[in-house]
Amino acid sequence: MNKYRELMLGIGSALIVFLLWQGIDLTPFLLIFGALGVLYLFTQGKLNRNFEFAGNQGITRIDTGIRFDDIGGQEVAKRELLEALDFVRDQDKVTQLGIRPLKGILLTGPPGTGKTLLAKAAANYTDSVFISASGSEFIEMYAGVGAQRVRQLFNKARQLAVKMNKSNAIIFIDEIEVIAGKRGSHSSHLEYDQTLNQLLVEMDGLKPDESVKIVVIAATNRADLLDGALVRPGRFDRQVKVDLPDKEGRKHILSIHARGKPFAVEVNLDEIAKDTFGFSGAHLESLINEAAIMAYRKNRQEINMEDIREAIDKVMLGEKLDRKVESDELRRVAIHEIGHALVSEVVRPGSVATLTIIPRGKALGFMRQSPTEEQYLYTREYLLDQIAICLGGAIAEEIIYHNWSTGASNDFEQATSLCKQIMVSGLSSLGIISEELVGNERMYTTMKEILQEQQDRVKEIIMARLAILNNVCDNLLNEEKVSGDWFREQLKTA
Numbered sequence: 001m002n003k004y005r006e007l008m009l010g011i012g013s014a015l016i017v018f019l020l021w022q023g024i025d026l027t028p029f030l031l032i033f034g035a036l037g038v039l040y041l042f043t044q045g046k047l048n049r050n051f052e053f054a055g056n057q058g059i060t061r062i063d064t065g066i067r068f069d070d071i072g073g074q075e076v077a078k079r080e081l082l083e084a085l086d087f088v089r090d091q092d093k094v095t096q097l098g099i100r101p102l103k104g105i106l107l108t109g110p111p112g113t114g115k116t117l118l119a120k121a122a123a124n125y126t127d128s129v130f131i132s133a134s135g136s137e138f139i140e141m142y143a144g145v146g147a148q149r150v151r152q153l154f155n156k157a158r159q160l161a162v163k164m165n166k167s168n169a170i171i172f173i174d175e176i177e178v179i180a181g182k183r184g185s186h187s188s189h190l191e192y193d194q195t196l197n198q199l200l201v202e203m204d205g206l207k208p209d210e211s212v213k214i215v216v217i218a219a220t221n222r223a224d225l226l227d228g229a230l231v232r233p234g235r236f237d238r239q240v241k242v243d244l245p246d247k248e249g250r251k252h253i254l255s256i257h258a259r260g261k262p263f264a265v266e267v268n269l270d271e272i273a274k275d276t277f278g279f280s281g282a283h284l285e286s287l288i289n290e291a292a293i294m295a296y297r298k299n300r301q302e303i304n305m306e307d308i309r310e311a312i313d314k315v316m317l318g319e320k321l322d323r324k325v326e327s328d329e330l331r332r333v334a335i336h337e338i339g340h341a342l343v344s345e346v347v348r349p350g351s352v353a354t355l356t357i358i359p360r361g362k363a364l365g366f367m368r369q370s371p372t373e374e375q376y377l378y379t380r381e382y383l384l385d386q387i388a389i390c391l392g393g394a395i396a397e398e399i400i401y402h403n404w405s406t407g408a409s410n411d412f413e414q415a416t417s418l419c420k421q422i423m424v425s426g427l428s429s430l431g432i433i434s435e436e437l438v439g440n441e442r443m444y445t446t447m448k449e450i451l452q453e454q455q456d457r458v459k460e461i462i463m464a465r466l467a468i469l470n471n472v473c474d475n476l477l478n479e480e481k482v483s484g485d486w487f488r489e490q491l492k493t494a
Contacts, residue, residue, distance in 0.1 A: 065120075065124070066117055066120040066121045066124055067121055067124060067125075068082065068118075068121045068125065070117070070121070070256065071114050071117050071118060071121060071256075071281075072245070072249060072252035072253035072254075072255070072256045072281070073114070073245030073246075073248075073249025073250060073252050073253045073281055074113070074114055074118070074242055074245065074249065074281075075249070076241075077107075077109075077114075077118065077240050077241065077242045077243075078118070080238070080240050081105065081107075081118055081122060081238075081240050082125070084102050084105055084237075084238045084240075085122055085125055085126050085215075087099060087101055087102055088101065088102075088126045088128075088168055088213065088215055089125070089126055089127075091213075095208075100208065101208050101213065102215060102237045102238060103203050103206045103214075103215065103216060103234065103235055103236075103237060104203060104215070104216040104217070104218065104235050104236035104237060104238075105122075105215065105216070105217045105218075105236065105237070105238045105239075105240060106176075106217075106218050106219075106220070106223070106226075106231060106236040106238065106239045106240070107119070107217065107218065107219045107220075107240050107242050108219075108220055108221070108223040108239060108240070108241055108242065109221060109241055109242035109243050109244075110221055110243070110244055110280060111221055111280065111282070112280035112281055112282030112283060113242045113243065113244060113245075113280050113281055113282075114242060114281045115174075115219035115242050116132075116172070116174060116219065117281075118217075118240075118242065119132070119170065119172040119217045119219065120172075122170060122215075122217060123170045123172075126168050126170065126215075127166065127168065128161075128166060128168035128169050128170045128215070129157060129160045129161045129164060129166050129168070129169040129170070130169075130170050130172065131153065131156060131157050131160070131169070131170070131171050131172070132171075132172040132173075132174065133153060133171075133172070133173055133174070134173070134174045134175050134178075135173060135174065135175040135176050135177065135178030135179045135180070136175060136178050137149070138150060138178075138179050138195050139178065139179065139192065139195065146179065146192070146194060146195030146198070147194045147195050147197070147198035149195075150195060150198040150199050150202055151198060151202065153171060154171065154202045154214065157169040157171050157212070157214055158212045158214070161212040162211070162212060166212070167211070167212060167213060168212070168213050168214075168215070169212055169213070169214045169215075170214075170215050170216075170217055171214060171215075171216045171217070172217045172218070172219070173216065173217075173218045173219070174218075174219050175219070175220065176218040176219065176220050176226070177220045177222045177223075177225045177226060178192075179192060179195045179196055179199065180196050180199065180218075180220075180225075180226050180227055180230050181196075181225050181226065181227065182225065182226070182227045182228075183196060183227055183229075196227060196230065199230070200229055200230065200235065203216060203235045204234075204235075216236075218236065223239070244278060244279075244280055245279075245280075245281065247273050247274060247277075248273075250272075250273040250276055250279060250284060251269050251270060251272075251273040253281050253284045253285075254269050254272055254273060254284055254287075254288065255269060257284060257285050257288040257289075258288060261288065261292060261303060262301060262302045262303060263302060263303050263304075264302040264303065264304040264305070266304060266305050267303065267304065267305055267308065268305070271305075272287075272308055272312075274370060275309075275312060275353055275368075275370050276312065277370075279315075283315055286315050287308070287311050287312060287315050288311075290310075290311035290314050290315060291303050291307040291308045291310070291311040292307075293311075294306075294307035294310050294311060295307050309354065312368075313354065313356070313360060313368070314360070316368070317360035317361045317363055317366065318360050318361035319360065319361075320358055320359065320360055329364075330357060330364075330477065331473065331477060332397060332401065332405060332407075333357050333364045333365040333407065334357050334365065334473045334476045334477055335396050335397055335400050335401075335469065335473055336365070336393035336394070336396060336397055336405075336407055336408070337355055337356070337357065337365045337366060337367045337393065337476075338355065338367075338396060338469055338472050338473055338476065339392040339393045339394070339395060339396025339397070339458075339462060339469070340367040340389055340390075340392040340393045340396075340411075341355050341367045341392075341472075341487055342392060342396070342461060342462055342465055342468065342469065343388050343389050343391075343392035343458055343461055343462070344367065344369060344389045344392070345487070345488065345491060346461050347385040347388055347389065347461075348385060348389075349488075350370075350484075350488070351369050351370060351484075352367060352368075352369065352370070352484035352487055352488070353368045353369060353370035353483075353484045354366075354367070354368040354481065354482075354483060354484060355367050355472075355476060355481065355482050355483075355484070355487060356476075356480060356481040356482075357476060357477070357480055357481075358480050358481060364407065369389075370484065378421075379427075380422060380427040383418050383421060383422050383427070384422075384450070384454060386418055387415045387418045387419065387450070387451070387454045388454045388457055388458050388461075390411045390412070390414045390415040390418070391411065391415055391451070391454055391455055391458050392458055392461075392462070393407070393408055393411055394408035394411060394412070395455060395458045395459055395462060396462050396469065399459070399462055399463065399466070400469075415451065415454075416447065416451075419446075419447040419450050419451060420443075420447070422450065423435075423443060423446060423447070428446050428450065429446060429449070430442065430443075430446055465491075468490055468491060471490060472487065472490055475490075
């Protein structure tokens, strides 16, 4: 490389001398070449600085400090990942059985479910050098930069492994969909495709007999966007689903984050796990942290269930607002939320967790449901009940005020979405349909029938319990927040 550079410098110098001897003005050429040189040095320096920064940030330690025991709620994902990593640890047996080592492992699932933690635990488990990067770090406005960064990433992993006397290296790429989307989908330029092509080339170049064995672990929450060439066998051989935890998983995660924190005797992790359906691991960590902050604000030495319930509301909807609501408007909010609660308790007893008229985020009040059991498949009856619960607030307003307010707009959006789910699942009077072929008019007519049927049903439920509605409304206006248990007691005494 140095000899080639010296040869080019010599030829360039000779050419400049010859042109000067001919009397040609070289000023325009020197300005052009000078500008190109500065641009080249700037882009190369920027590229190297950016990559070095990302690389140094990504290399946490040889021992990342994360063990699989520190990750809760993902037993299936951990089991599948550990099986794949055993191929890295037990090289002799792998060679004896003629197993082709895995080149890549793709972690898919919603945000906050622990994909990055699993990658760090994998590095610890296999005693590997760990380098992490985000998909967005590879893309620049300059063509070829992304491909060069991919090459540098793999070279850096090999160099660090050798330097630290390790035989394995793990490269973790978060948000891989940024650089691994279906080729041809980026119409503006081909920089994304060039970066993906280079990643494919690097993964194809991983050999089992290399002194440093590299495993690429990638994470995404949009696996549907990835190019087919990347996820085929021989590149990302394993796809591990990292899903939202179930009740037992949530309890395990809560117990991990509760270590070292002073909880009151009344705190029940089973109850908290039940009330946090749909929470990810990140939500649960934030929940425990927010509960500790609540206890700190109130100058308490222990975290109690009141702090936990307050933290659940905050994680779901945000901090309390100082917004002052007029008394008439506040009463309407209370009527609206009690309408939801009445219908919810009638169609699904034990489902109301909290009723409040304290403004949070964009909500002036809310009724939080607590699912009685984990459910992943829904029947027509379940979806109709959920539509009825959504309409409960607006119908309660209509009965008391003879109209409803804009506060019901989000409820209507959820109700129409559930109606559509009923129709496309073949659970409506239309039967099994294709949404594209059945036509908007028929879909609209069927949706209107479903909604009208549930409106009539909700009206009957609330009209039969008007005394409860008014009684609970008075208490809610005084207390601002009531528990589901208290609400159920009012239903029993009516």
